[in-house]
Amino acid sequence: xxxxxxxxxxxxxxxxxxxxAQALHAELLRRRAAGELAVAEIVPAARTVLxxxxxxxxxxxxxxxxxxVPPVPPRAEDVVEIPVRYDGPDLADVAAHWDVSESEVAxxxxxxxFRVAFCGFAPGFGYLTGLPREVPRRATPRTAVPPxxxxxxxxxxxxxxxxxxxxxxxxxTTEAVLWDHARVPAALLSPGTRVRFVPVEKTGTTRxxxxxxxxxxxxxxxxxxSA
Amino acid sequence: xxxRALAVVRAGALTTVQDLGRPGHAHLGVPRSGALDAPAAAxxxxxxxxxxxxxVLETTLNGCAVRARSTxxxxxxxxxxxxxxxxxxxxxxxxxWVPGGALLDIGPAxxxxxxxxxxxxxxAVEPVLGSRSTDLLSGLGPAPLTDGTVLPLGPPVRAxxxxxxxxxxxPPAELVLRVTLGPRHDWFTAAAxxxxxxxxxxxxxxxxxxxxxxxxxxxxxxxxxxxxxxxMVLGAVQVPPDGRPVVFLADHPTTGGYPVxxxxxxxxLPATAQAAPGTPVRxxxxxxxx
Numbered sequence: 471x472x473x474x475x476x477x478x479x480x481x482x483x484x485x486x487x488x489x490x491a492q493a494l495h496a497e498l499l500r501r502r503a504a505g506e507l508a509v510a511e512i513v514p515a516a517r518t519v520l521x522x523x524x525x526x527x528x529x530x531x532x533x534x535x536x537x538x539v540p541p542v543p544p545r546a547e548d549v550v551e552i553p554v555r556y557d558g559p560d561l562a563d564v565a566a567h568w569d570v571s572e573s574e575v576a577x578x579x580x581x582x583x584f585r586v587a588f589c590g591f592a593p594g595f596g597y598l599t600g601l602p603r604e605v606p607r608r609a610t611p612r613t614a615v616p617p618x619x620x621x622x623x624x625x626x627x628x629x630x631x632x633x634x635x636x637x638x639x640x641x642x643t644t645e646a647v648l649w650d651h652a653r654v655p656a657a658l659l660s661p662g663t664r665v666r667f668v669p670v671e672k673t674g675t676t677r678x679x680x681x682x683x684x685x686x687x688x689x690x691x692x693x694x695x696s697a
Numbered sequence: 698x699x700x701r702a703l704a705v706v707r708a709g710a711l712t713t714v715q716d717l718g719r720p721g722h723a724h725l726g727v728p729r730s731g732a733l734d735a736p737a738a739a740x741x742x743x744x745x746x747x748x749x750x751x752x753v754l755e756t757t758l759n760g761c762a763v764r765a766r767s768t769x770x771x772x773x774x775x776x777x778x779x780x781x782x783x784x785x786x787x788x789x790x791x792x793x794w795v796p797g798g799a800l801l802d803i804g805p806a807x808x809x810x811x812x813x814x815x816x817x818x819x820x821a822v823e824p825v826l827g828s829r830s831t832d833l834l835s836g837l838g839p840a841p842l843t844d845g846t847v848l849p850l851g852p853p854v855r856a857x858x859x860x861x862x863x864x865x866x867x868p869p870a871e872l873v874l875r876v877t878l879g880p881r882h883d884w885f886t887a888a889a890x891x892x893x894x895x896x897x898x899x900x901x902x903x904x905x906x907x908x909x910x911x912x913x914x915x916x917x918x919x920x921x922x923x924x925x926x927x928x929m930v931l932g933a934v935q936v937p938p939d940g941r942p943v944v945f946l947a948d949h950p951t952t953g954g955y956p957v958x959x960x961x962x963x964x965x966l967p968a969t970a971q972a973a974p975g976t977p978v979r980x981x982x983x984x985x986x987x
Contacts, residue, residue: 520928590952
């Protein structure tokens, strides 16, 4: 754990892994709730947690060295379930990257349990870890990704809360409302939230036809790979 | 009942509603937003007797014009500009009485960039997450004004302003920004860090409420590759792949994937709001507060 001074009032605490960052974030929230830590913003990210609005960053940096950070505690609250239609325009590309069928991409995505590692990019946009494999960003970002797009990039999955430019691979769509500032809380996902994606059957589609289409897609995928 | 509202007659290039912003939501990806020249916004609020939290209008370069539907006390500050009420010259940087129906025109900035208009009672659009600020990055808060927009006003809170005239700093002829190095200055070559704190930069025309972009020597990286996204503070000097430093302002993204070479001292940020494109910028490294 490394504490990097950031301006006069902030510390950027760097750790080795995603899991350590999530554990440190949980510990910081616990200490703030217990009144042991006075800080305006706690911003977790991939390998860091930013503490902004500290009275004495240097004193906290000294104290941090002696902290025991327990692993991420299992959370008592329910898993947020997000219904998804796996119909994204990049499903075939992701299937090709992973060398599996499109329906297998959907199955793998829906089988995983995710955790919101951090938020950013747009209000309500969560970077969810738990993807079994990585996938590169698109070579050319889209100028407008539709709201509700379920997407993948690097080790993360996420859902676009509103239309915005984006370079993530789109594998599906959801009707879930990720951000509504009139709602309390406004964000469906916040750092630490556990998430599952639940496949929604396309109307008129049966299990049998899905298996058939999976086979034909697998054939297309290997043709793409050999091309 | 009086109709406490402002009708926008000339919206100007970019006029937004701003208050103290919505800090405390960075972990949800919500920028803090708020008036870019916060001291100027605070001064005009004082001049009309408003509380510091009252929302004001922030103009960009060419001002705006509004018609008050009832008699109001107003004050215009920030970037110096001509102020007229129904075509007659009126004072800048002082409280003014504008009769109901009269046209208040805030002219183009004579120097600086952003003028501020406070109206007694404050602009009372619906708050979002506790703030009425327009956030241009994430689209929270009211949209930028357009001609014909009608803005509700709150009830005036005090009968009299607490000050008649207040001193306004002049817009900077040169921006001198004190910085503390880090957290990622070690991602740059020693020569780049030296260039950053010794060579002059200028304010780029691409600057906005999200960031003050600069033109000048490109800063070479010592560490290639991508930085995993990390939290960003107000005043962070981020260096994108083109090597030109960007100072993060109120509407900055809360996380980012380019290294931050230094952080600007908060007291020096309001001046960036008034630095027109072409203004020279010097980054001066100072020791971190003990």
